[in-house]
Amino acid sequence: MAETATATAKRTVKFIITRRETPDSAPYTEEFDIPYRPNMNVISALMEIQRNPVKADGTKTTPVVWESNCLEEVCGACSMVINGKPRQACSALIDNLEQPIRVAPMTTFPVVRDLVINRERMFNALKRVKAWIPIDGTYDLGPGPRMAESKRQWAYELSKCMTCGVCLEACPNVNDRSSFIGPAPISQVRLFNAHPTGEMNAHERLEALMTDGGIEGCGNSQNCVRSCPKGIPLTTSIAAINKDTTKHMFKRWLGM
Amino acid sequence: MSGNSFLPRKIHSLLGVIPLGLFFIEHALTNYSAFEGGQEGFKDSVEFLHSLPLIFFLELFLIWLPILFHGVYGLYLAFTSNLNVGRFNYGRNWAFALQRISGVFTFIFVIWHVWQTRVQVALGNTTNEEIGQHMHDIVTQPGFFILYFVAVIAATFHFANGLWAFLVSWGITIGPRAQKVSSRICMGIFVIVAVLFILSLFAFRGDEFASASAAIGSLSSAVLG
Ligand code: HEM
Ligand code: SF4
Ligand code: FES
Numbered sequence: 001m002a003e004t005a006t007a008t009a010k011r012t013v014k015f016i017i018t019r020r021e022t023p024d025s026a027p028y029t030e031e032f033d034i035p036y037r038p039n040m041n042v043i044s045a046l047m048e049i050q051r052n053p054v055k056a057d058g059t060k061t062t063p064v065v066w067e068s069n070c071l072e073e074v075c076g077a078c079s080m081v082i083n084g085k086p087r088q089a090c091s092a093l094i095d096n097l098e099q100p101i102r103v104a105p106m107t108t109f110p111v112v113r114d115l116v117i118n119r120e121r122m123f124n125a126l127k128r129v130k131a132w133i134p135i136d137g138t139y140d141l142g143p144g145p146r147m148a149e150s151k152r153q154w155a156y157e158l159s160k161c162m163t164c165g166v167c168l169e170a171c172p173n174v175n176d177r178s179s180f181i182g183p184a185p186i187s188q189v190r191l192f193n194a195h196p197t198g199e200m201n202a203h204e205r206l207e208a209l210m211t212d213g214g215i216e217g218c219g220n221s222q223n224c225v226r227s228c229p230k231g232i233p234l235t236t237s238i239a240a241i242n243k244d245t246t247k248h249m250f251k252r253w254l255g256m
Numbered sequence: 257m258s259g260n261s262f263l264p265r266k267i268h269s270l271l272g273v274i275p276l277g278l279f280f281i282e283h284a285l286t287n288y289s290a291f292e293g294g295q296e297g298f299k300d301s302v303e304f305l306h307s308l309p310l311i312f313f314l315e316l317f318l319i320w321l322p323i324l325f326h327g328v329y330g331l332y333l334a335f336t337s338n339l340n341v342g343r344f345n346y347g348r349n350w351a352f353a354l355q356r357i358s359g360v361f362t363f364i365f366v367i368w369h370v371w372q373t374r375v376q377v378a379l380g381n382t383t384n385e386e387i388g389q390h391m392h393d394i395v396t397q398p399g400f401f402i403l404y405f406v407a408v409i410a411a412t413f414h415f416a417n418g419l420w421a422f423l424v425s426w427g428i429t430i431g432p433r434a435q436k437v438s439s440r441i442c443m444g445i446f447v448i449v450a451v452l453f454i455l456s457l458f459a460f461r462g463d464e465f466a467s468a469s470a471a472i473g474s475l476s477s478a479v480l481g
Contacts, residue, residue, distance in 0.1 A: 084343050085343070170340075170344055172337050172338040172339060172340045172349070172352065172353075173336065173337055173338075175336070175337075175338050177335065177336045178336040178337070210260070210262040211260055211262065212260055212261050212262075213261075214261075214262060215262070216261055216262045216265035216266070217261075218425075219333070219337055219352055219355075219421075220348070220352060220421050220424050220425075221344075221348060221349045221352035221353075222346070222348040222349065222352075223340070223344045223346065223348075223349050226344070226346055227344070233432070235424075235432070235435070236430060236431055236432065238424075239424050239427055239429065239430040239431075239435070240427065240430050241427075242424065242425055242426060242427035243426070243427020243428075243430065244427070245262070245427075246266070246426055246427055247427075249262070249263075249266070
């Protein structure tokens, strides 16, 4: 960004950050003016606040707490609401954001402090739907069946999920009045049921989604598919699993 | 809701189309006969319906019980949804929000509408033969006309968009292309059925449906056009 580089270090970026001290305390906002650097993202701005925790009005404050790991949009740890949309802070480039930049935690999840949330329910959901391939035996089970290349290609897209939680934050049916498991684990059921070895336990995953808070919680707002940073075809997965669970329901009735 | 909500949700979805959706289409066509065939056409349609055998059980099992289950469970579903079109201003999210708003509105309207028509027949305040004039007296009042106008649009949207959602909920339309095509078709159904209802509302306003005894009603309709 040659034109921005010449616009000297005097330039600042305005941030309005929603914070809170403890999980139960009331949220509040604080404003920051952060010196602009070319190519900075929301994480590097938060690092700047960590180095120099001074608010826009010049008074000192505590550093804003956040989580991040990979810094390349593959771990999902830095997910937060930036200018109203849930997304990863590490891939949110300042140059592409409208100012003031409003940053808030994804409140669909329990907030631990400031921007740190507890995404445990994502991982519990994966356990609940058995999102793995059981290969353990008391003897060597040998190699499993091969997966067709055409299937592998679309299944690979589903495997990109990083359990970031953005799709749950976007979903109007994931809230404290509903027990809906959310879009991501439904798509994972499709992924593991597509696997030739995983398919052998397909019914267990479908049945997990046919209990309370399972796939029936989807109301087709389709916000998930528009929000997923990995471009995962969540609504296609949901409709495909709708078909599979419906078939499974009839098969069970008929005793097949 | 505790226990297994998969089955109730499936039943809710099915009842929305069969029988409620079919009844809804039938209702639109019967009313439309007022536009196409006037006083006589409408009377014939109503008479045909009431000549069906076991009409009490047909009404009970194809209308009352399904709408009670679908409506009450629908209210529960609407209550467990957030509306977030402000943050996620997308077409399908609007349809999601409107599905809930139109559902709640339809619930209230249906209670009122049944009270104003079916219950009045049951109470003997009007008869199946006079229901056309009865409707005339209702929809020539501007307030009721607006209520009915909005309600038929809301209910028709709820039905048409519900049909779209039904196709997804049962895994019939899976990919984005299938869902786009079905959404065009369902919106086409929305327009057609809404027009049928609106035309019949205007037909009921016409002088033809004014009864001789309700001279005041026809006078006001003449003034209001
Ligand atoms: C009486 C008041 C009613 C209420 C409160 C109500 C409520 C709802 C709600 C909240 C949904 C959304 C469910 C979801 O997407 O998760 C829904 C779906 C639906 N409704 Fe209704 N509804 C009512 C009446 C009707 C009537 C009269 C019809 C038929 C014309 C109808 C047809 C449908 C259909 C076809 C669906 C889609 C089912 C699906 O998503 O699979 N509803 N209703
Ligand atoms: S499906 Fe997409 S939005 Fe949802 S958790 Fe996985 S990566 Fe995040
Ligand atoms: S730090 Fe891993 S996704 Fe942002």
